[in-house]
Amino acid sequence: MNKKPQTAAHDRVRDSGGAAKNRIALVLVLSVALLGVCAVLAIGIGSVYIPPGKVVEALFSPAAAGSTEQIIITNMRLTRVIASIFGGGALALSGLLLQILFQNPIADPYVLGISSGARLFVGLVMLGGLTLGFHTSSPWFLFLGALAGALTVMGIVLLFALRMKSVVTLLIVGTMLGYLCTALVNLLVAFSDDHAIADFTRWGMGSFGLMTWAQIQVLVLVCSVIFLLSFLLTKSLNSLMLGEAYAKTMGVNTRQLRMVMILFSGVLTGVVTAFAGPVAFIGMSVPHICRLLLKTEDNRFLLPAVILVGGVFGLVCDLIARTVASPGELSVGTITSFVGVPIVLFLLVKKNKVSL
Amino acid sequence: MKQNKGLRLALVLALCASMVLSMAGCSGGGNSSSGAPSGQGSSSQTNPAPQDGDGWQELPDPNAQGTAGELQAIYTPKYAKGFTVEYYYGGAKVIATDIKATSNTEAFAQRVLLLPEGAVEPANITYDHKIEGELERVITFASSHAGFFSMLEATDRIKGTSIKEASCFIPALKTALQEGSAQYVGSGKNADKELMASLQPQLVTIGGMASDTEVAAKLEESGIFCLYFGDFAEDNYLGRAEWISLVGALCGKEQEAQDIMKDNELAAQNVIERAAKVEEKPTVLWFVHSSQAPHWNVRTTYDYVNSMVSDLGGKMLFPEGITSNSVKLSNEDFLPLMLEADKIVFGISLNSYAEAKDITFFNKEGQIDFSQAKAFQNDDCYVVGYDWAQDTADVRSIMESLAIALYPDEFSDLENSGKIMKFKVQ
Numbered sequence: 101m102n103k104k105p106q107t108a109a110h111d112r113v114r115d116s117g118g119a120a121k122n123r124i125a126l127v128l129v130l131s132v133a134l135l136g137v138c139a140v141l142a143i144g145i146g147s148v149y150i151p152p153g154k155v156v157e158a159l160f161s162p163a164a165a166g167s168t169e170q171i172i173i174t175n176m177r178l179t180r181v182i183a184s185i186f187g188g189g190a191l192a193l194s195g196l197l198l199q200i201l202f203q204n205p206i207a208d209p210y211v212l213g214i215s216s217g218a219r220l221f222v223g224l225v226m227l228g229g230l231t232l233g234f235h236t237s238s239p240w241f242l243f244l245g246a247l248a249g250a251l252t253v254m255g256i257v258l259l260f261a262l263r264m265k266s267v268v269t270l271l272i273v274g275t276m277l278g279y280l281c282t283a284l285v286n287l288l289v290a291f292s293d294d295h296a297i298a299d300f301t302r303w304g305m306g307s308f309g310l311m312t313w314a315q316i317q318v319l320v321l322v323c324s325v326i327f328l329l330s331f332l333l334t335k336s337l338n339s340l341m342l343g344e345a346y347a348k349t350m351g352v353n354t355r356q357l358r359m360v361m362i363l364f365s366g367v368l369t370g371v372v373t374a375f376a377g378p379v380a381f382i383g384m385s386v387p388h389i390c391r392l393l394l395k396t397e398d399n400r401f402l403l404p405a406v407i408l409v410g411g412v413f414g415l416v417c418d419l420i421a422r423t424v425a426s427p428g429e430l431s432v433g434t435i436t437s438f439v440g441v442p443i444v445l446f447l448l449v450k451k452n453k454v455s456l
Numbered sequence: 457m458k459q460n461k462g463l464r465l466a467l468v469l470a471l472c473a474s475m476v477l478s479m480a481g482c483s484g485g486g487n488s489s490s491g492a493p494s495g496q497g498s499s500s501q502t503n504p505a506p507q508d509g510d511g512w513q514e515l516p517d518p519n520a521q522g523t524a525g526e527l528q529a530i531y532t533p534k535y536a537k538g539f540t541v542e543y544y545y546g547g548a549k550v551i552a553t554d555i556k557a558t559s560n561t562e563a564f565a566q567r568v569l570l571l572p573e574g575a576v577e578p579a580n581i582t583y584d585h586k587i588e589g590e591l592e593r594v595i596t597f598a599s600s601h602a603g604f605f606s607m608l609e610a611t612d613r614i615k616g617t618s619i620k621e622a623s624c625f626i627p628a629l630k631t632a633l634q635e636g637s638a639q640y641v642g643s644g645k646n647a648d649k650e651l652m653a654s655l656q657p658q659l660v661t662i663g664g665m666a667s668d669t670e671v672a673a674k675l676e677e678s679g680i681f682c683l684y685f686g687d688f689a690e691d692n693y694l695g696r697a698e699w700i701s702l703v704g705a706l707c708g709k710e711q712e713a714q715d716i717m718k719d720n721e722l723a724a725q726n727v728i729e730r731a732a733k734v735e736e737k738p739t740v741l742w743f744v745h746s747s748q749a750p751h752w753n754v755r756t757t758y759d760y761v762n763s764m765v766s767d768l769g770g771k772m773l774f775p776e777g778i779t780s781n782s783v784k785l786s787n788e789d790f791l792p793l794m795l796e797a798d799k800i801v802f803g804i805s806l807n808s809y810a811e812a813k814d815i816t817f818f819n820k821e822g823q824i825d826f827s828q829a830k831a832f833q834n835d836d837c838y839v840v841g842y843d844w845a846q847d848t849a850d851v852r853s854i855m856e857s858l859a860i861a862l863y864p865d866e867f868s869d870l871e872n873s874g875k876i877m878k879f880k881v882q
Contacts, residue, residue: 298665299666301664302666307646426648429647430646447529
């Protein structure tokens with residue numbers, strides 16, 4: 101007799117005994133170690149050579165305050181290290197939540213139209229002159245625009261989520277909203293002059309390199325709170341993965357859970373896009389990488405792994421983006437795709453090599 | 457249920473309202489699809505044409521006697537509207553900028569206190585930043601800014617620039633980039649902030665685009681002062697050029713800057729007077745090609761280039777009803793303008809168009825064939841020079857070059873500096 105699909109799913113979620121647990125522990129420990137090593141490298145490496153002793157001094161010695169080395173290390177490298185770790189982790193977690201919500205492996209913040217909403221509202225500010233009397237090009241104004249865009253689209257999706265039970269329909273709604281936002285942006289572009297378009301295009305080249313300490317404080321605070329709250333959801337998420345009916349029998353308020361997932365995903369994407377611009381692929385690829393590495397879909401392990409690996413991924417991609425074309429800089433979104441696609445393909449091929 | 461419907465309706469209405477508001481604010485303005493090339497540049501913009509050599513404010517005497525720290529004089533530029541310089545007895549100066557907002561940029565206002573060696577700091581004045589001693593380490597983050605320093609023979613103060621060596625047309629700066637005494641720091645949002653910090657600039661000169669302000673916010677967080685230049689916001693070529701006087705004040709070369717401006721004014725007057733005697737005035741289509749559809753971005757009388765064209769008697773061609781400085785046109789709307797124009801000027805240097813040999817490079821979709829244009833057939837197609845953006849203070853060269861383009865026979869005695877040249881690359 102064939103195994104029932106729900107039982108197979110149950111195995112995927114709950115198959116965490118013995119060797120599997122060792123593997124999970126190893127991956128998590130290695131992720132933490134890798135994050136630490138990459139962070140040290142990212143602080144030490146840059147377009148300006150600073151001897152290791154000076155790096156340590158700049159970080160820990162009050163005597164170095166105000167020196168050029170200290171400015172570079174603390175205000176330029178450390179900020180982007182923190183930004184890329186939290187940004188990468190946030191986008192990865194956002195992608196994981198959406199993939200669970202839609203039970204669709206290609207779901208990510210772009211699919212729900214959240215990123216497109218952020219882009220539209222920034223477009224309204226930069227191309228449309230929707231300034232409301234404020235300084236248009238202030239980084240904070242752009243942040244508010246992007247956040248408002250992400251939250252607006254998320255709000256609309258939430259409204260639909262209240263009425264619709266089918267996640268597939270919700271996925272279609274998100275996709276449609278994404279298309280609508282893109283169309284509206286194109287409309288704005290058609291009526292804007294070249295300078296404004298150039299500026300908008302530059303904003304679209306995501307970068308973790310321009311965040312100020314004030315912005316990082318917001319990013320870290322928002323992400324930390326949602327990371328912690330997400331851990332409280334892991335059991336409910338596992339139940340949801342076994343089916344809505346199963347989750348209900350386990351006492352999960354599925355409608356409420358779906359709302360929380362959309363809310364968390366929207367806020368995480370919004371806050372990262374607002375400060376760093378759109379950064380593609382992390383949301384989709386990192387959950388895959390983690391599933392393939394952990395060989396489990398148990399969210400008790402997957403969720404922290406996704407945050408950690410997302411951080412490593414963001415950090416490494418940012419390091420590459422700022423060093424390979426120095427003194428210029430590449431868009432971090434370009435690197436996330438260049439680095440992420442081969443990794444995901446390699447892991448997929450390795451997993452399915454027999455059938456290939 | 458009714459509440460849900462109401463909420464949804466409110467959201468949809470809010471989105472629609474946002475779109476309408478934003479479209480109204482679009483800098484390109486809605487293109488009236490009149491198609492008729494009827495908008496021959498009416499002088500809808502007030503242009504302070506070059507005046508007789510008078511009207512120049514005398515520069516304060518640095519040796520004048522007065523109470524140290526007391527205000528001696530406020531220097532107001534003759535053409536530029538975006539800054540003044542306050543001079544104090546005892547040698548201190550304050551550069552005060554007040555840059556108006558444009559369709560793409562916000563307004564900026566800053567006060568920089570300059571305290572050369574031995575100068576007395578005035579009491580009871582406000583400022584955003586203080587520069588003590590000589591200004592010796594500058595990063596220029598816009599092409600035109602480097603040109604100002606170059607004209608004042610102060611290029612050695614530039615330690616970093618957003619101009620790549622390959623596309624640098626300022627000889628002293630190019631040499632400095634080759635020798636390493638100045639460094640390319642990247643440009644726009646992707647500039648290398650680390651490298652900029654390592655150059656320990658006393659000042660970074662910066663434009664007003666959103667990406668510039670993002671970079672400035674990051675640099676200022678690190679204690680690196682960024683001074684916004686508003687030459688881009690001036691609506692007149694002499695006003696743009698006169699930002700050299702701000703650089704003059706920064707470098708202690710006020711007299712040299714004023715002399716350059718006086719020469720600029722004189723040169724402009726000369727060509728304007730000669731052009732006024734020419735009976736037949738040309739129509740001018742000044743455009744750039746955009747990779748985004750619609751492809752044609754045409755300058756109007758609200759753009760600063762009109763101040764040059766109209767001073768020389770030319771009339772800008774663009775559709776009626778446009779009140780922005782440029783308008784994007786479809787092929788259909790661009791075609792009649794292209795056919796009618798006496799002179800066609802492509803407004804971006806060919807630095808980015810290495811393959812372009814003449815204006816037919818921009819033939820589009822089989823509908824726009826520049827070889828059909830009167831201007832092409834009369835060999836009257838032009839392109840701005842390679843150093844166009846890097847040499848905005850050299851009004852003499854610019855105006856003489858434009859006069860040669862508009863009236864080749866009447867100005868055949870002048871040598872073309874290449875600021876505006878025939879679009880016919882050999």
